[in-house]
Amino acid sequence: MNVIVENFPAYLTGFATTLELTAISGTVALVWGLVLAALRVSPIAPLRVFATAYVEVLRNTPLTIVFFFLVFVAPQFGLLAPLGFWTAVVAVSAYTSAFVSEAVRSGINSVGLGQAEAARAIGLSFAQTLSLVILPQAVRTVIPPLISVFIAMAKNTSVAAGFATVELVATGRRLAVTHPSDNIWILVGVGLCYLAITIPAGILASVVERKVAFAR
Amino acid sequence: MRIRSAALIAALSASALLLSACGSDGGDAAAVPKVDAASFPAGSTMARLAKAGKVTIGSKFDQPLFGQVGPDGVPVGFDVEIAKIIAGKLGIAPDKITWTETVSANRETFIQSGEVDFIVATYTINDKRKEAVSFAGPYYLAGQSLATLTTNKDIQGPEDLAGKKVCTVSGSTPEANLLANFPGTDIKAFGAYSDCLEPLRNGQVDAMSTDNVILAGFAADNKDLEVRGDPFTEEPYGIGLAKDDTEFRTWINDTLAASFTDGSWTAAWAASAGTVLPTPEPPTIDRY
Numbered sequence: 001m002n003v004i005v006e007n008f009p010a011y012l013t014g015f016a017t018t019l020e021l022t023a024i025s026g027t028v029a030l031v032w033g034l035v036l037a038a039l040r041v042s043p044i045a046p047l048r049v050f051a052t053a054y055v056e057v058l059r060n061t062p063l064t065i066v067f068f069f070l071v072f073v074a075p076q077f078g079l080l081a082p083l084g085f086w087t088a089v090v091a092v093s094a095y096t097s098a099f100v101s102e103a104v105r106s107g108i109n110s111v112g113l114g115q116a117e118a119a120r121a122i123g124l125s126f127a128q129t130l131s132l133v134i135l136p137q138a139v140r141t142v143i144p145p146l147i148s149v150f151i152a153m154a155k156n157t158s159v160a161a162g163f164a165t166v167e168l169v170a171t172g173r174r175l176a177v178t179h180p181s182d183n184i185w186i187l188v189g190v191g192l193c194y195l196a197i198t199i200p201a202g203i204l205a206s207v208v209e210r211k212v213a214f215a216r
Numbered sequence: 217m218r219i220r221s222a223a224l225i226a227a228l229s230a231s232a233l234l235l236s237a238c239g240s241d242g243g244d245a246a247a248v249p250k251v252d253a254a255s256f257p258a259g260s261t262m263a264r265l266a267k268a269g270k271v272t273i274g275s276k277f278d279q280p281l282f283g284q285v286g287p288d289g290v291p292v293g294f295d296v297e298i299a300k301i302i303a304g305k306l307g308i309a310p311d312k313i314t315w316t317e318t319v320s321a322n323r324e325t326f327i328q329s330g331e332v333d334f335i336v337a338t339y340t341i342n343d344k345r346k347e348a349v350s351f352a353g354p355y356y357l358a359g360q361s362l363a364t365l366t367t368n369k370d371i372q373g374p375e376d377l378a379g380k381k382v383c384t385v386s387g388s389t390p391e392a393n394l395l396a397n398f399p400g401t402d403i404k405a406f407g408a409y410s411d412c413l414e415p416l417r418n419g420q421v422d423a424m425s426t427d428n429v430i431l432a433g434f435a436a437d438n439k440d441l442e443v444r445g446d447p448f449t450e451e452p453y454g455i456g457l458a459k460d461d462t463e464f465r466t467w468i469n470d471t472l473a474a475s476f477t478d479g480s481w482t483a484a485w486a487a488s489a490g491t492v493l494p495t496p497e498p499p500t501i502d503r504y
Contacts, residue, residue: 174386176321178392
C-alpha cells in the first residue's frame, strides 16, 4: 500500500499522460466521428462508400494491430510518425472515431424520416438539414452510448504502453521492476488511476443525459 | 442457405486445422535417466516434481540465443538448455516440460502465484528481487550494453547516449538502468526487443540497449546491427524460484555446480549461444 503513496509523483506523470492522451484523442475522435457519420448518410455515393469502408475496417481491427501498422508498417511506405505520444493519438483517435461514427449514425437513424423530409421541403440544404434539424436531436439520444465509447477509449489508451508511450501502464511496469515485491499494489494503483478517469466520466454522462433528455 | 452453411463448415474446419497446427509441439524426446522420486527428501519441491513427472518452467520467448520461441511454440536457447538440465536431473524429459512465457514485468508474480515451478529467463539476481523470490545460480554473467546500425558513427559507447533516442523494453531491468544511470537519454520502450529493429532501421531511434548477449544474438541475425562499447552493468542470470524454498535452491545450485564440471553446461552453451559467441568460463555460484 505504501508503495503507491511513495511513488505518487511517478503515478501523477503517468496519469497526466493518460489523461492528455484521452482528452486529445477523444476530441479528435469526436470531430472525425461526426464527419464520418455525416458522410455515411450523405447523398453522394463515393463518400458513403469511403466512410463505410473506413468504419468497417477500423472497427473490426484490434487496436494493437492499428498501432502495429502505424509504428512498424507505415514507415515501410515512407510514413515516419514521431514515435510515442502523437502516434498513440493518431492510432487511438482513428480507431475510436469508427465507434463514434456508428453511435452517431444510430442516433441519426432514430430521428424520424419525416423530419428530414420536412426540412428539405422548406428548402434547407443537406448540410443545413443535418446540422440544424437532425444532429441536435440525434446527439441527445447518443450521449449514453458515446460516453461508453469514450470510457472504453480511456482504457484503450493503455495499449500505447507497448509502443513507446509512457502512460499509466508503462509507468506501472517501470515501478514494478524497481519494486519487485510490491507488484500487486503497483497494479492496484494503476487501476485506481483509471477509475479516477472513468468514474467521473460516468457521473458526467448521467448529468449530461438528464440535462439534454427530452420526450419524443 | 445450403451454400452458406457449407461455407461456414469449410471456414470452421479451416480454422480448426490452423489451431491444431498452432498447438503441435515438436518436443525432442531425448532420453533422460530415470530418477526415483523417493531419493529426494520427502515433501521437498524436487520430490513433488519428480513424482509428477512434469514441470512448468517460465522463460522468455523473444530473446535470441537465450529463449526464443519458433513457429512450433517451443523455445530454444541457453536458458532453455539450462532448464532442461535441471528438469533432466528430476527425471523429467524435455517433452514433459510446459513452457510458459514470462516477461520482465511478471516474473515475480508468476513465481508467487505458483503459475510456474521455476524461471530461467535472463533473470538478473538483485537484492530487491530477493525480497520477493529466491535465486539459484548464477549460471551466466551478462552485462548491459548497446547496439546500433553499423552505419551509425555517433554512438561508440554508453557515454554517447545523452540526448539520443534509445529503444528498450517497457518495464525491463535495462530500462530501469538507463533511467537511473543515463537520465539524459530519450527512452523509447516497446513490448519486445524485436520491436526495436524496425524503428532503428527507420532512424526513429538511434540505438537499442539490453544485455550484451541478447544484443549479440540480434547482431548475429541482423547483419546491419553492431554491438558498441563495453558492458556498463553486471547482470548475473539466476534461476528464480519460490522465496525461501531453500531446499530446492540448494539442490539447483548443486545441479548447476555439477553441470559446470561435468561438461553439460559447456555442451548447453555450444548447442545454443555458442553458435555465435565464444564459450565463457562458468560463473561462481552465489550461495547467499
